[in-house]
Amino acid sequence: MKKEIFSISLLTLSLFFLSCSTTPKKPDYSEFNTSYSEFLESAVKELGTKHGLSLAVVKDDQVIFEHYHGLANIDKGIKVDENTLFYIASATKSFTALSALILENKGKLDLDKSLSAYFPEVNFAPELKADHITGHDLLLHTSGIKNWPIINSTAYTGIHDQNQLLEQLSQLTKVNQKAPHGKFQYSNLGYNILSMIMERELDTDWQSVLEEEIFNPLQMNRTTARMSTADQNGWEVAKPHSQLNDQNTLERLLLEKKDNTMHAAGGMITTSRDMARWLIMELNNGKIGNKQIFDTDLIKKSVLSHVRQDRKYMELKRFGYGYGWNQGTTNHGDTLVHHFGGYVGFHSEVSFMPSKKVGVVVMANESDTGRYLSFLLTSYAIDYFSGRKDIDVYYQNKLKEYSKTIATFKENVKEHYIKLVERQWQLELPFSSYAGKYTSDLFGTLIIEHLGGNRLIASSGNLKSVDATPYKNANSIRVEMVPGSGSGIQFIVNEGKVEQAIWEDQIYTRVIN
Numbered sequence: 001m002k003k004e005i006f007s008i009s010l011l012t013l014s015l016f017f018l019s020c021s022t023t024p025k026k027p028d029y030s031e032f033n034t035s036y037s038e039f040l041e042s043a044v045k046e047l048g049t050k051h052g053l054s055l056a057v058v059k060d061d062q063v064i065f066e067h068y069h070g071l072a073n074i075d076k077g078i079k080v081d082e083n084t085l086f087y088i089a090s091a092t093k094s095f096t097a098l099s100a101l102i103l104e105n106k107g108k109l110d111l112d113k114s115l116s117a118y119f120p121e122v123n124f125a126p127e128l129k130a131d132h133i134t135g136h137d138l139l140l141h142t143s144g145i146k147n148w149p150i151i152n153s154t155a156y157t158g159i160h161d162q163n164q165l166l167e168q169l170s171q172l173t174k175v176n177q178k179a180p181h182g183k184f185q186y187s188n189l190g191y192n193i194l195s196m197i198m199e200r201e202l203d204t205d206w207q208s209v210l211e212e213e214i215f216n217p218l219q220m221n222r223t224t225a226r227m228s229t230a231d232q233n234g235w236e237v238a239k240p241h242s243q244l245n246d247q248n249t250l251e252r253l254l255l256e257k258k259d260n261t262m263h264a265a266g267g268m269i270t271t272s273r274d275m276a277r278w279l280i281m282e283l284n285n286g287k288i289g290n291k292q293i294f295d296t297d298l299i300k301k302s303v304l305s306h307v308r309q310d311r312k313y314m315e316l317k318r319f320g321y322g323y324g325w326n327q328g329t330t331n332h333g334d335t336l337v338h339h340f341g342g343y344v345g346f347h348s349e350v351s352f353m354p355s356k357k358v359g360v361v362v363m364a365n366e367s368d369t370g371r372y373l374s375f376l377l378t379s380y381a382i383d384y385f386s387g388r389k390d391i392d393v394y395y396q397n398k399l400k401e402y403s404k405t406i407a408t409f410k411e412n413v414k415e416h417y418i419k420l421v422e423r424q425w426q427l428e429l430p431f432s433s434y435a436g437k438y439t440s441d442l443f444g445t446l447i448i449e450h451l452g453g454n455r456l457i458a459s460s461g462n463l464k465s466v467d468a469t470p471y472k473n474a475n476s477i478r479v480e481m482v483p484g485s486g487s488g489i490q491f492i493v494n495e496g497k498v499e500q501a502i503w504e505d506q507i508y509t510r511v512i513n
Contacts, residue, residue, distance in 0.1 A: 029064045032057075032384055036065060039380055039395055044069060046399050047373055047406065050250040051366035052080040052238045056272040057381050058352075058359045061284055063276045065381075072238040072365065074250050085222060085230060085237045085269040086363035087257055088348040089341030092225075092268045094302075096191050096206065097139050097324030099213045100198075101298050104135075109201055111135030115143075118197050122170045129181050135197065137181070138190030139323050140307045144181030147173045149443065151188045151265075152504055155343075156482060157461030158260030159444035165196055168442055184309045184321060188265035195264035206264045217293050218277050223270040228259050230269060237269055238365040240345020242483070244410055250366075253345040253483050254464075261462055266341060272361050279352055279359035282337075303327075303337050303354070313340070314375050330379065334386045338378075340371075344483050347371040349378045358385040368409070368484075372402045413484075420478065420486075423470035427477070429498065431456055434477075434491055438501045438508035446501055446508045448489075458489060460503070 036057070043049075052072045057065040068080045103109035115138075116122070116130040124130035128145055137143040149168045153160040160168075179185030195206040202209065207225035215223050224230060230237050240253040262268075277288065282303065286294035305320025305327045312318065313328070316336065320327035328336050338351035347370045352359030360381045364370030380395050388394065427434065435450035447459045456468040456477055463481035468489075471478040475491040475498075492500035501508045 027059070029059065032381075033065055035384065035392065036381060037067075039392070040067060040377060042396070043373060043376055043399055046403050047369055048243070048248045049369070049373060050248075051241045051243060051364060051370055052084065052086070053362070053364050053370075053373070054080055054082075054084060054086055054238075054272040055360070055362040055377060056276040056279075058276050058279045058283065059385070060357045061280055061289065063273070063280075066272060066276075068272075070365075071241070071250060072236060074241060074252050075239070078236060080238065082273055083222065083236060083271060085224075085235055085271055086348065086365060087238070087240075087269050087341075087343065087346045088275075088350070088363060089266040089343040089346055090188075091339045091341035091348045091350045092264070092266050093191055094324035094339050094350065095210055095214055095268065096194065096264045097322075098294070098298070098302050099206075099209050100135065100139060100194060101302060101323055102213050102294070103198075103202070103209070105295060105298060109135070109198070111139070115193070118200065119166070119169065122166070124170075124173070127175050128173060132181060135194065136306075138194045138197075140321060141184050141186050141190055142179075142182050142307055143190050143193075144176050144179060144183065145173050145189070146176040146187070147189055148504065149506060150192050153443070154192050154263040155188060155261055155266060157444065157463055158258060159461040160260070162196065162199060164442065165192075169193065169196070171442070184307045186309075186311070186321075188263070191265035192263055198264075207262070207267070210268075218274075218281060218288070220270065220274040220277060223268065223274045225262055225267050225269075226259050227257055227262060227269065238346075238363075240343075241366050242345065242368060243366055243370075244368045244413060244484070246410065246414070255344055255462070255483060257343075258462055266343065272363060275350060275361040275363075276359075279350070279361060283352055283354065283357045283359055315379070316375075330382060330386070332383050332386050332388050334382065336382060342367055342371065344485070347374050349374045351378050351382065353382055353386065356385045358382065369406050372406055376402060420469045423472075425454065425470045426472070426474045428475055428493065429496065434475075434498050436498070437511040439511055440506060440508045443506050443508070446489075446503055448501065458503075 051070050053069040055067050056063055070080055072078045072080045072084045104111050112134055114131045115133040133143045149172050198206050210225050242251050281288050285296045286299040302323040303325050304322050307321050309318050309321050315331040316328045318326050318328040325337050330336050336351055336353055341348040345367055347367045348363045350361050360378045362374040362377050364374050431454050432450045435448050438446040449457050458465045458479045465479040465481050468477040468479045471488045475493050477489050478486050480486050490502040491498050
């Protein structure tokens with residue numbers, strides 16, 4: 001009996017030690033967290049970062065680091081936290097492209113179908129080769145066409161509906177001489193046209209497609225492609241800011257995204273925690289935990305390079321483009337799958353390195369100094385897991401280099417505006433003569449207001465300029481409809497009367513009361 005008890009005890013003990021030896025040891029990322037926190041703190045201090053920042057680092061299938069910094073809204077003193085949503089601009093393309101692949105896989109969308117087949121009522125010019133441009137071309141930036149008015153309407157003015165966009169597509173599409181059909185050139189246009197196709201084929205908008213096909217399955221519960229959804233739910237959305245001034249103070253920018261400027265090439269607001277789920281899914285080929293959310297082959301297809309490109313973003317050399325994803329080589333020699341997004345007052349970076357199963361999302365509500373900080377924070381995390389030996393020395397040097405670059409950039413901007421003020425007005429008539437309402441069937445309304453003296457401002461849809469400055473041509477003014485980005489308005493004068501205004505190469509006719 002004693003021998004039997006001893007044998008059972010020995011077996012139990014053996015099984016215990018066997019279970020201990022086979023239980024996976026949970027990875028310890030404390031060293032990374034310490035190093036990363038120290039670098040983040042030094043970077044924020046060196047750059048004097050006051051704007052909002054939201055970031056998360058994922059490894060394998062978990063979030064290993066998250067951080068929130070600065071102000072979401074300086075006017076109300078609201079700080080960024082884990083629930084703050086940020087506009088991610090062109091990082092939206094990865095979502096739109098995946099939704100298109102999912103719809104194709106379900107037999108609801110034919111990406112091999114041509115542009116002319118999707119829009120049979122449009123008489124495309126033969127040189128556009130619309131019968132050869134496919135849905136794949138639209139997603140891979142190889143369509144060989146250009147159409148700035150569609151981009152401007154959907155991303156900036158917000159003046160558009162499906163009929164108006166169709167007319168712009170029909171009348172204003174041109175051959176892209178720099179990048180003919182089959183050659184890569186990055187643009188919002190393909191994704192804008194794809195959203196028009198989705199609405200035609202599915203009888204629903206692209207926002208609903210993203211919600212049904214991606215946000216809901218991934219349980220991205222604080223993500224939307226509609227600003228109105230955030231308002232209705234009471235979600236705090238980071239406001240756009242700038243620190244591009246001598247004092248490095250935080251200034252609120254007035255141009256904000258609305259539903260009518262949220263578009264398929266750049267139209268999502270989200271949190272870093274939701275984006276972390278997106279990255280975990282990507283790193284695990286469509287799976288989160290034990291659940292397969294998306295088809296493995298579709299995820300693999302989306303991130304592979306399908307067309308060559310040769311562009312550089314800071315130290316990142318981009319060599320390929322997939323379905324909404326860039327492929328690039330870091331200066332440490334690693335392949336990084338990524339998509340960044342930029343819009344006045346916002347910058348986002350969504351990146352992952354499949355070989356090390358690490359991903360990073362950084363979102364900032366400042367687009368000038370914010371992009372340098374975001375790139376540093378993304379690169380440090382990627383290089384850490386890639387095994388860069390001199391990482392702290394290297395990135396402290398990079399931080400100093402970028403700090404000098406930002407200072408030079410600010411000085412150049414300052415000098416630029418001084419030169420603008422020194423220009424002489426070229427207006428032949430009294431300033432009040434140019435004020436009025438100008439209209440276009442394709443582009444809506446352009447308003448010129450006279451505020452007295454030599455003060456003129458312009459507005460169109462969601463855009464409104466600060467005071468106009470002199471421009472180089474007779475009867476022209478320079479306006480900044482988008483903060484930091486100037487454009488000219490050329491007035492057409494006939495027999496002492498202003499008849500038309502040309503803005504962004506489009507003609508607006510003055511309305512006579």
